[in-house]
Amino acid sequence: MKKLLFMLITGLLGPGAFAQQKPNVVIIYADDAGYGDLSCYGATKVKTPNLDRLAKSGIRFTNGHATSATCTPSRFALITGRYPWRKTGTGVLPGNAAMIVPVGQPTLPSMMRKAGYKTGLVGKWHLGLGDGKEIDWNEDIKPGPNEVGFDYSFFFPATADRVPTVFVENGRVQGLDKNDPITVNYKEKVGNEPTGKENPELLKMQASHGHNNTIVNGIGRIGFMKGGQKARWADEELAYAFTDKAEQFIEENHRHPFFLYFALSDIHVPRMPATAFKGKSGLGYRGDAILEMDWMVGRIMEKLKALGLEKNTLVIFSSDNGPVLDDGYVDEAVTMQNGHQPLGPLRGGKYSAFEGGTRVPWIVSWPAGVKAGQTSDALISQVDLFASFAKMTGQPLGATDAPDSFDMLGALLGKTQKGRDWLILQGGPLSLVQGDLKYISPSNGQKLMKEVNVESGNDSAPQLYDLKKDVGEKQNIAAEHPEKVKEMAAMLEKLKEA
Ligand code: NG6
Numbered sequence: 374m375k376k377l378l379f380m381l382i383t384g385l386l387g388p389g390a391f392a393q394q395k396p397n398v399v400i401i402y403a404d405d406a407g408y409g410d411l412s413c414y415g416a417t418k419v420k421t422p423n424l425d426r427l428a429k430s431g432i433r434f435t436n437g438h439a440t441s442a443t444c445t446p447s448r449f450a451l452i453t454g455r456y457p458w459r460k461t462g463t464g465v466l467p468g469n470a471a472m473i474v475p476v477g478q479p480t481l482p483s484m485m486r487k488a489g490y491k492t493g494l495v496g497k498w499h500l501g502l503g504d505g506k507e508i509d510w511n512e513d514i515k516p517g518p519n520e521v522g523f524d525y526s527f528f529f530p531a532t533a534d535r536v537p538t539v540f541v542e543n544g545r546v547q548g549l550d551k552n553d554p555i556t557v558n559y560k561e562k563v564g565n566e567p568t569g570k571e572n573p574e575l576l577k578m579q580a581s582h583g584h585n586n587t588i589v590n591g592i593g594r595i596g597f598m599k600g601g602q603k604a605r606w607a608d609e610e611l612a613y614a615f616t617d618k619a620e621q622f623i624e625e626n627h628r629h630p631f632f633l634y635f636a637l638s639d640i641h642v643p644r645m646p647a648t649a650f651k652g653k654s655g656l657g658y659r660g661d662a663i664l665e666m667d668w669m670v671g672r673i674m675e676k677l678k679a680l681g682l683e684k685n686t687l688v689i690f691s692s693d694n695g696p697v698l699d700d701g702y703v704d705e706a707v708t709m710q711n712g713h714q715p716l717g718p719l720r721g722g723k724y725s726a727f728e729g730g731t732r733v734p735w736i737v738s739w740p741a742g743v744k745a746g747q748t749s750d751a752l753i754s755q756v757d758l759f760a761s762f763a764k765m766t767g768q769p770l771g772a773t774d775a776p777d778s779f780d781m782l783g784a785l786l787g788k789t790q791k792g793r794d795w796l797i798l799q800g801g802p803l804s805l806v807q808g809d810l811k812y813i814s815p816s817n818g819q820k821l822m823k824e825v826n827v828e829s830g831n832d833s834a835p836q837l838y839d840l841k842k843d844v845g846e847k848q849n850i851a852a853e854h855p856e857k858v859k860e861m862a863a864m865l866e867k868l869k870e871a
């Protein structure tokens with residue numbers, strides 16, 4: 374009888390009727406947003422009302438981490454459930470790199486698809502494209518996100534400062550004129566368009582370091598390109614273009630459970646926000662980009678509300694690595710800092726082994742499943758989202774799937790404050806966090822990365838910090854605890870082999 378009733382209702386309402394019980398999942402993944410860049414994390418010089426509201430409606434995590442202090446490796450971990458440093462070639466990729474996400478192995482989106490979700494990527498990809506042969510930007514570009522689990526994708530290949538500066542939709546460059554084919558080269562100049570190096574007078578924003586190859590939209594890029602004139606984006610439209618596509622994906626798929634990975638370009642360089650945001654923060658374009666980022670979050674929340682989905686949608690906001698002020702352009706982030714503290718109480722920043730490299734804003738909201746108004750100190754990593762969502766959606770994981778991903782669903786949903794017992798972090802050197810202690814392995818690189826003005830965390834001696842007492846990592850207590858240092862160094866080695 375029950376079965377009959379089920380069949381009848383399913384027949385009447387369609388297969389989505391029951392599946393819709395599962396929450397939709399939206400990961401909003403900012404680029405280079407620091408722990409102190411949001412007002413709900415203590416920023417006072419800039420306001421992020423939409424993010425603050427999101428945090429109030431759910432949980433604000435104080436000890437949530439990206440796996441790494443740069444983009445590509447953090448994204449690799451998020452998508453594969455595997456630590457990036459286990460695989461070579463997972464550092465920051467050029468725009469013409471081959472895809473590093475293995476085809477045919479389970480990924481976070483392919484797992485969600487198996488669980489009955491429609492899956493979409495909108496925004497920054499930066500995990501490579503193609504199989505290693507030179508990419509032909511004028512044909513179907515494969516493999517890419519659609520071959521590793523996304524039903525839909527609209528993205529730019531690498532970063533906003535790397536060529537090609539075009540959108541790719543489901544493997545095709547958007548708006549490409551066949552008579553003006555695209556060529557990309559990261560070794561030498563192609564075509565005869567001006568470069569930042571040869572023609573700095575043509576730039577609307579000067580480079581402080583690097584970024585002096587092909588000029589697109591008045592901005593010097595990393596890498597050279599020619600062709601595709603009509604397909605090139607204007608930086609000022611990135612936020613609108615991505616938000617429109619994200620909304621469209623939600624609109625088109627809201628009758629099924631959907632999984633949207635919304636990877637923002639903000640607040641990465643070149644910071645060139647929409648004109649509407651320019652000058653609005655009083656902190657230069659970096660602050661204006663924070664306002665734009667917050668606006669994007671607001672638009673997504675409004676869309677969910679308009680479709681009646683705000684209660685049963687789990688929204689996560691986080692960032693791929695910590696903050697940096699001068700990342701290669703003269704954009705007033707430094708001169709107009711005006712007291713803003715992108716790191717909050719942390720030390721280091723983007724690229725760094727100190728907490729500022731990987732400890733990032735992390736908000737979870739799901740009104741139907743998570744109690745509002747919580748703060749959690751649980752230690753969690755983005756590498757854990759794979760196993761946690763597998764648990765949530767009832768997907769079994771094979772023995773070799775997502776090997777570094779732990780089921781942290783209880784912590785993510787605020788059922789417990791207990792997170793991981795330990796976590797490996799990647800700045801330059803690897804660190805091991807265990808309980809309150811953090812061990813940074815010795816390394817010989819420079820201590821201060823001068824161009825970006827970030828403390829790397831490199832030291833030829835081992836470092837040990839008590840994060841509970843000293844989240845700013847000011848007191849290296851390694852000399853007082855030689856046994857602990859030895860133990861944690863050995864544990865890190867063992868975990869690396871595992
Ligand atoms: C660096 C770039 C920096 C940024 C970074 C990647 C220079 C001088 N610096 O090499 O601007 O693009 O790579 O950032 O070129 S990430 O957030 O994608 O990891």
Ligand code: CA
Nearest residue numbers: 404405444693
């Ligand atoms: Ca980044």
